[in-house]
Every structure is written in structure tokens, then in C-alpha cells.
Amino acid sequence: MAHSTDDKNFRLPTTLRPRRHAATVTLDLEGRSFTGEQQVELELSQPTQEIILHANALDLGDVTFRAGKDTRKPTSTRAVPVSETVVLTFDAPLPVGQATLDVRWKGRFSEGLRGLYAAGQVAATQFEAADARRLFPCFDEPAFKARWAITVRVPPGHTVLGNGKVVKDEPDGELRRVTFQETELLSSYLVALVVGPLVGTPEETAQGVPVRTWALPEKAHLAKFGQDVALAVLPRLQDYFGLPYAFGKVDQVGIPDFEAGAMENAGLITYREVALLLDPATAPLSVQKRVAEVVTHELAHQWFGNWVTMVWWDDLWLNEAFATWMAFKIVDQWRPEWRMWLDFDAHRASALALDALKSTHPIHGEVRNAGEAGESFDAITYEKGGAVLRMIEGFLGEGPFREGIRLYMRKHARANAVKDDLWNALGEAAKQPVSELATAWIGQSGFPLVSVKVTGRDVALTQRRFYSEPGVKSPETWPVPMVLRYEDGTGVHEQRVLFRESQTTVKLEGTGEVKWLCANGGSTGFYRVAYEKEALEKLAANLGTLAPSERISLLADTWALVRTAQAPVADLLDLAGRFGDEEDEAVLDELVGRLAYIESRLTEGEDQERFRRWVESLLGGGLKKLGWQSAKGEPDRVRLRRAALVRAVGGLARSPETLAEARPLVARMLQGDNTALDANLLDTAVGMVARAGDAALFDELLQRMPKEPDPATQRRYLMALTSFEDPKLTERAQALLFSETVKTQDVASFATGLLGNRTGRDAWWAQLQKRWKELVARTGAAPMLLRRVVEGMGLLRTREHLEQVKALLQANPIPEAQQATAQTLERLAQDVALRERVSPEVSAWLKRRP
Template identity: 45%
Template sequence: MGDKNFRLPRTIVPRRYGLRISADLDRWEFHGSANIDVQVLESTRTVFLHALDLEIDAASAFYAGTTHDADEMQIDTDAETVTLKFAEPLPTGSVRLDLRFRGRILDRLRGFYRSEKDGLRYAATQFEAADARRAFPCFDEPAFKARFALVLEVPAGNVAIANGAEVARRTLPDGRTEFRFSETPPISTYLVAWCIGPFESTPVAFTPSGVPVRVWLPRGLADKGIFARDAHVQSLAALEEYTAIPYPYAKVDAIGVPDFEAGAMENPGAITYRLTLIAADPERASIPTRKGIFATAAHELTHMWWGDLVTMAWWDDLWLNESFATFVGSKVTAELNPQWGLWRDFVASLQRPFQLDALSSTHPISFDVANAKQAAERFDVITYWKGAAVVRMIENFLGADVFRQGVRAYLQQYRESNATADDFWRALETASGRELAGLASAWIRQAGHPVLQLRTRFTHDGVEIEGEQRRFFADPAQHETGDGTLWPVPVVWKYRTARGIEEQRILWEGRRTSVHLPGALWVYPNGGASGFYRYVLDAA
């Protein structure tokens, strides 16, 4: 095979994983077993699973009351798969795949990896985008959602935290501790998570709906997690109200990992964080530190609905996961902390994407992705922040209430399953009664952004505006010639009349447009600073 862009066939679909992982932190090793309940849709002798950096010791299939050992196991390091071949075809219907495996707890911040602080050893997982396969054989693509029942065996003196709630704990004959966790709702493999080590937690706090929330930090730091815990409680309550869907998981554990590559990771029930984004001295933390902790918590909790409950079908829609969480996380943070003026920070953060997007070397928000690594490699301020700005621009154009109706309908329709960006636009179209597919496609698939050149003429009954758009380039020579790219621009005109401040919304289609604002005494062509475009007013 040898194809790094290999996609698993859809002839076998996982329904449930029973996972047992035994970790040795002294040797940085682990071994485990996976019992995967699958639905075989087409009879086959061949089963493909993702696996990388693992030794597969045994593999079999159980059906019709009998165990059938795999005749052959083939490892393909390019495709990152293991192929199981059986003497007899697996029948259609329910089959259980049983595997035993072992591996190293890695010294890089991917898969099941090691971490140390103050001479103490920890281990944690980071599986996005495609590194669950480094910890257990699995169907490691986002469309293959399944339930996970996890058991962890850990060295004495350590705790274990995972997606599910802890339901049992016992001491094994060899002195290690076994932790058993509740089964999760259907989730993708990149969202499975566990952490092991001498973590300590804050006291539990509860949301108004009864969800238990804790922060776990390395030994000696638990008191630094109180602000973050309370930020999670407040944000979760606001998001339950915004989505009109109760929090979908058993609990919230927010875990500060000593070594962590990203800022945070939205594993349902077990969100992992870089320490600087979760630990703070409650007496001395600065306002910027508090803003960062609160906004990151709100961002990750937004993912519990957008990304976890409803998951992208493939990595080419990863941009929408992050853009939506950035926007709604900011929205929640701003509403709960009006004293911080967070929307000023949001707009100020757009300076970098505006600058990058003015270069001829920029790229669209959305792009075709052949494999998960490509999605991660192309993720930058265009994808994150321009994407969030475009989502905010569409919300401001439609109105916050209409936009929220579309969000709620989308989440209800696709809960515990997969969806695409096009599914989201259709939900917004239904809620708003507007055609949005063309608008959305232009903004996410075209590179760059427009500048609106405006000529104003004030008259006795208001202002007449004539406008022309063109793509903005930082290079004056390129800007002068342009490249012919046009956008449907959702413009919110804000203006003052004798009656007070008013707004008019138009969708600017084509190169030129004209607008009449009755009774206008002055005009601002980007109401709420929500448009991702530049404008130039004449001197009138």
C-alpha cells in the first residue's frame, strides 16, 4: 500500500472500544488490549486499522461464539496501518476485534507521551490530529465515532484522569492501582484522552445544572487552579444556555500538563492545558493572565458542542471547528466579563491576519486536505483568526438571534455524529431565509480580502454613497493593478439621524454598488467593526 494519504474503507464501522492500558512510568513503557465492537457492512477477509509505533502481539475476531485468530498481520509505516488477514471472511453484522499491543511512552509531545516536573514523572495523551494510533490500534479518522470504556493500570501513588467519570478504583496484587472509567458517548479517536501522575485537584465545583468541575495540576499547584475552575463553571453555564443543549458529558476535568505542545486540547470531560493557561496565583494574577485563562477555557468548552458533540467529517473542515470556538469562546468571555472590553482585544488580534492576508502569498481559510498532517501544517492566523472574523461578520449581518437559531438547529440535527461546513451553512440559510452558500464559499475559499473605496455625497435628505471594491494588496503595484477577485460583502452601515443611531445591512455583490442612507448626518461603513474588509472614505 505505502500511501500516506490512505483512507480506511467504510466497510467496517467501530461502535465501541473496551480499552485497558497498563503504564510503567519507571521504564516509560505501556502495554494494553483493545476489544473493538464493529459492524461489518460487507463480508471481508481483510481488516485495516491505524497503528504506529506499536508492537501488535495478537489479533483475532470473535463472532458466532468462536474466536478466529488473524492468519497474518502486515504493518505499513507509510500508511500508518496494520492489516489483519483472516482465513475465512468476516460475516456481515456484529463482530468483536480483539488485539493485544505494547509500546513506548514517547519522548515527544504526541500520542501517549512522557512529562516531568520537579523530579516527578507524568504521562499524558495528545491525539489530535492523528496520533491515537500511537497508543492503541484504532479507526483513527474523525468520521469513525464510537463509545470508549477505559481501564488504566498505573503505578502506586499516582492518579489517572480520563474522558469518563471514575467509577471504580482498586489496588492490584502487584501494588499498582486500577482506575475504571464510565463509558463515553460516541466520540472520535482524536478526542480520547488520559493523564497519569501525581496530580492534585481543586475542590469540586458544580454548574447550575449540576455538572461537576475540577482543575488538576502537578503536585503542589492545586491552589493555583481555583480561578480556572470557576471560569469553567461560568463558561459552561453560558454555553448550555447558548446552545440549548445540556452539557453532553459526565464531568469537566481541566488538566494542566507539565509539558504540552498546544495551548489546550478539547478532549471531552478531560481538557488538557499548557500550565500557563490554567494555573494562576489568585491574589497576584494580572488582568491579561486572567483574560487568557478565561478565554481559553471558554474556547475549549465551546468545542464540547462544536467539534466533540458534532464532529467534522474530515480534516478539511477543521478550520470551522476552531473558528467557531474562537468566536463563540470570545463571545462568552465578553458577556461574562464586560469590564475587560474583550471585543477590543478581538479586533486588535485581527491585525496579524489582515497583514498576512494582504500578501500575494496568503492562502484561503479552507483548503483541500489529503491527510491529517496537512491540516495541522496549514493552521495559522488566517485559519484561526480570519476564520473567526468571518463567522463573526456573518453573525452580525444576520443578527445574533437568527445566527443562534441556526447554530441550535445544526447541533440538534447532527449531535453525536459528523457534519460538514456546508451542513452548517444550510442550517443558517433555513434560520435566516437567506442564501448563504455563495457568500460563505467566497470568503472561505478565496484568498485575500477587499477594500471598499467609497464616495459620499450628503444631501438634504441623507447621504448617497457610491462604492467600488477590489482586492487589497500591501504591495502598491499589485494593489493598483488588482487581480479581479470580488466578494459578496455583508456591510453594516452605521449612521446617525435626528432619531438617533441607526443601521442598514446590505450584501454588496459585484464590483460597484450604491446606497442611500435617509437622514444620515454621518456614516461609518463597518458597524460593530465586524467586517473583515478595509474601506477608504473620500474627503466629503
């Protein structure tokens, strides 16, 4: 912990703590500037001659320290940009006890998407990890919780939202003066303000908590679904935690330009519009599920994060992993037919891929400053963290796990906690060695590959760390909570094993011949499985008796073994060939994802054409049987299966027949016929028609996109513009990135879309290298967006590309994306090597086919 303010790793001294901020902020929306004044109630536990506050680009005016009758002014006020602090020095030590600091300041709206910024007509704040200091001089670390009493002065005619309810709204000269109810104890990163021409749904209550959802007027009709989700899940969350909601009301707001997906500010949750607003009549189910999951994630944070808060950013994962896991659990209770845990498995796949790299990081790692905290918002923190919690819950049982969570909430109410506090509470409730299990999984990066050999009723298990790079070995082991699911003459059984050593043999309970064995039953374990040939054959012959999640794991694990050169690609292709009659949409999604990678990266020319025809012969029959049109009252699962098959046959295999069927349907949809295409087919159909589209279609999408109120439709048209493969149109799409057409929040996905365009890729990559600084500037230096831009370069394919990416990132390092840079370069190097090694094997396999 650094004590000098001249060090960017500086941490505030704990001898001085804020108890309450009473702040008034006056916003000049036209001039994009503000002035502020506040009284900060302080408590000093030892005398000090200086007070250190965080402040970033704020101009401090008059400052007064008051304790009883003792009133003083600082003798110097020194801003320290490296630690984003201001040091107030006094001529004599300040007394121990309670005091007040009066501060006046002024500042400007932030460029980019953090601090207080302009998102079109809306002024909004985004403070996590450490940008409250761009609006208030404050103690901007999560351990410094205080009450916040905020008043805002703004021009009339705007909706004004804060963490608390509005308790006073009165004219103040030419301005309006809006006073919010004082908050509970909050860390500064959870304070929020939103001002703009927003329209809210009528107020409704969930167990007495008022809920409203807000959007720009032209999008107000899209707010009801997000409102309904909040009303449905709030009571379920109160019930799970055994604690009432603490922040008085819930406002949810769609912000027109937003860096992350959403932010859990206490009582005032802000969202990227696409994560909140939709029309259920036209929204694909994937979009509805995503909105439900994000809303629930942010509401879960109101307890886990806002009520009990981490001490420092190294425990950020506690907030995020918990909210990730909780969202799936609660939405699954509310809508069991959505089978949310299969979506969770798909998200977990990204964490398994990242965690198999040498450049991964543990879930709980050292974080020296708020900038490094920003790098922690990744798949390891969210998805691996959530998967490990799910694995621990699976091992302890749902009841004891929930009791442990409730105990943790009671013990640390309104306060801060560290990871060991959670393990202790879980261990106390479950009477199990939680700490051993958790510490190994949270503190150690990577995960095991468990190899399985079945002889009679003996299962030989060995484990070692799994790396996606061939030939890399290391000796770590984990306590692996395994569920062995198997079938014998008496039926299907489950046996739980905590596998701690590097190898062991487990005797299966029961008698008779074992027909098949799945070594990650229900697929809740965060590990990969390598079956010895005979065990794999038995599983492949009994696919129908495996759960969908187990079929997904079988495909994913086989592919992972191909990548790491522990299995030939023929193993995956032969296995994939057995899924021609697969009816489960989640399994089809996994299958299509794996095959799409092979088509785009491991085949060229004639082989690519052969591969596409093989995919079409494998899955085309399924699509013919279903057809394009959904019947009235058709179950969601059938509609989703159709969508997966259209992605396979039309998107991946580029079937001319399927494209010919899609064209008139897309044309009808664009003419306003909402019945032309099932909502779940829209993304794929528009994308594949655009890919082969002409200038007239390009112009139509370009014209519609900015005016489209539905954020999911707007995004569909925006991404379709990156898909056109006519060289003249790919050039036009590339020019759009540097225009106002693409919002800041969409820069990374648009740039990545262009890198995925096969005809435009090389020209775009050449341009991107020349205009790199411009592209970085277009992100407004938003760290999450910068990371996504870097990750997008992983779509490049050749060894020459790899060398160019390395050179570009070495010449122009991005400090906010050091991890993403290392991970992208490592993964791209593996992809390039895989292509060189495996393409000939794919070619040989295709030639062996009749």
C-alpha cells in the same frame, strides 16, 4: 481519497466501522513504555479479507477475529509506516454483520509532545490531529466515532484521570487498576489519559455537572481562577446551545510541557499551564482574559466538535472558528467590563495580515492527510473563521443565528457533519441566503479592500481583493455585508448594505450634510477600507465620536494601505499624531503596535532617536499625569491605559527617565514586595529593566525562573533573559536554548525572543544557521512549535537576511511547516522592500517636524 495503504493520503474504508473499544492499558512510568489489550466491537457492511487499523510505532501481538462461533487469526500482519497503518489479512472473507477484534500490543512513550508522552512527572496524551494511533491500534479518523471503555493499570500513588468518571479503583498485584465510565460516541482524537502527582480543587457543580481543576502540588493554589471560569461559563454554554453538557464531568488539567494552548478532550481538558493557572491578585488582566477565553473555547468544543464532529480535517475550521467566536461571546456576557470584542479585533488583525499574502489559504481547503491537517491550526482557521461567523451573525441577527446553531446541534447529535449542514441550518432558521455569503468567504482566500468616496449623501463603493504586496491585482469580489455608520444634522445612523458587485453607489437615508462616515461600523466586517482624502480628513477630525473599534480599524487600515504603497507613510504618522489624548487602552495598544514597527524596522541611528523622542512627546504627558502607582480601587481600564503608556514611553521610546523610575520598582518586586508594581506593568517593566540590565540581574532571573510556580511569572523571567543587550549576556542567553533550562514547549518563543534582541540578533542568527538541525531537534518535531520557529525568522530585517533565510529553508525543508515557510518568506520579502522604500519617507517626515 487514497485507497492504498502505501500512500500517505490513505483513508480508511467506510465498510468497516468500530462501535466500541474496551481497552486496558498498563503503564510503566519509569521505563516509559506500555502494554495494551482491547476488544473492538465492529460492524462490517460487506465481506472483506483484510482489516486495516491505524498504529504508529506499536508492536502488535496476538490478534483474534470473532463473529458468533467463527474465530480466526490473521494469516499476516503487515505494518505500513507511510500511512501509519497495520493491515491484518485473513485466509477467507470475513462475514457481514457484528464482530469483535481482540488485539494485544506494546509500545513506548512518544518523544516530543504528542501521543502518550512524559511532561516532567506527568504522563499525558495529546491525540489531535492523529496520534491516538501512538497508544491504541484504532480507527484514527474523526468520522469513526465509537464508545470507549478504558481501564488503566499504573503504579500506586498517582492521580489517574480519563474522559469518564472513575467507576472502580482497586489494587491489582503491585499496581492499581482504575476503570473509567464508558464514554459517549467519540472520535479517537478526543480520547485522553493523564497520570501524575496532581492535586485537584474541591469538586463543585455547575447545573449538576461536577467540575475540578488539577495542577502539580506546588501550583495547586493557582487553580481556583480556571475552576471559577468553568463554573461561570458552563451554564451559559448549555443555555446558548439549548442542550445539556454530554460528558458527565469536567476535569481541567495544567500539563507542565504542552505543545498547543489547550486540548478539548471530552470531559478531560488539558492545558499548557500558562493558559489555565494564575493568581488573580498578581496576574495581569491580559493573562486573566486569556485564561477565561481559552477555558471557554475548550468548553464550547464539548458541543461544537465533540458532540457534533467534522467528518474530515478539511472542516477543522468549523470546530475552531466556532469555538473561537463562541469564547469571546460567552466571556463578554460574563464579564462585559472586559470588552472582549476589542481583544477579538486584535486577534483578527493577525488573520487580516496573513490573508493579504499570496501564500494564504481558504478557511476551507483541501486536506489530504492528518499531517496537512496540522498545518491548518493557524490564524485563518481560528481568527478569520471566527470573524466570518461574527460577520454572518451580525448580518442575520443574534436570535436567528442562535436558532440555526441549535437546529444544527439537534440534527447532527452524536454524529458527524460538514460545513453545508451548518449553512443549511442557519439558512433555514434565518430565511436568508446564508450559503451564498458563507461559501464566498469560506471557500475563497483573501478579502476585499472597499474604497469609499462620499459626495453629498451618495456613497460610491468599489471593491477588489486586497494584497499587502504593492502592485498585485486580481478581479475577485465578495458579497460584503457592510454596516455604514454616519452622522448628519439629525444624529448618528446605521445603514446595512450587502455589497455584491465590483462597484455601486448607496444613497444614505435621511437629509442634510454628512459630517463623517465610517464604512465598517462597529468594525465587525472582515475587510479593509480606503477612504478618499476628504472622507478620511472628516473621520480624523471626529475621532472622539467613533467607537474604539472604529478608531482601531482606521489606524490599522491606514497602515495596511502604507504597506501596499497605496498611501504615503506620512498619512499614518499624521493620523497617529492626533491620538496624543487617546484614553482608550485598546486603541493605545493598536497605536503603540504600529509605532513600534516603525521604530524597530523603518528607522536607524539619528532618525530612530528622533522618532523615539516624538513618541515620547506624543504620549509621555499621558503617563506623567497617571504616574506609575495605581490608586486603591482604580478601575481596570485606567490600569490598562497606564500599561499601554509605559510600553510606549519606556518600552518603545526607551525614555531614560521612565527606565530610571522602573529600576527600583522592579528591584522591590523581586525582593517580594507585591505592591511595588501593578500586575499589568510587570511584563513591560521587567523587560525594559532587563534590556539595560547587568550580570547580577541576569543571574537572579536565571535562578528564579525554574523554581517559580506561577506560569505567567515564569514565562516573564524566561523571556526577560532574551532581552539583555549587554553582548556577554546575550551570548549567555543564546547558550540557554540548547540546555535543559528551556522546556520543549518554550523553544520557539525563546528562539524568537533572541532574534528580536537588537545587539545579539546577528550573532544569534549566524549561530542559528549553523545549529539549525539541533534547534529543530529541540522542538521534539512538534509541528506547531516548528511553525513558530520558522515564523520567528520574520523578525530579521535586511535583504541579506532574507536571502539567508531562503537558503536555509531550501536546504533544510520542514514538511510540517510548508505553509508557514511560504508565508514567512513572503512577509519578510515585503518587510524588507517596505524598509527600503519607506525609511527615507519616515526620515523626511521627522525632519519636517519642528
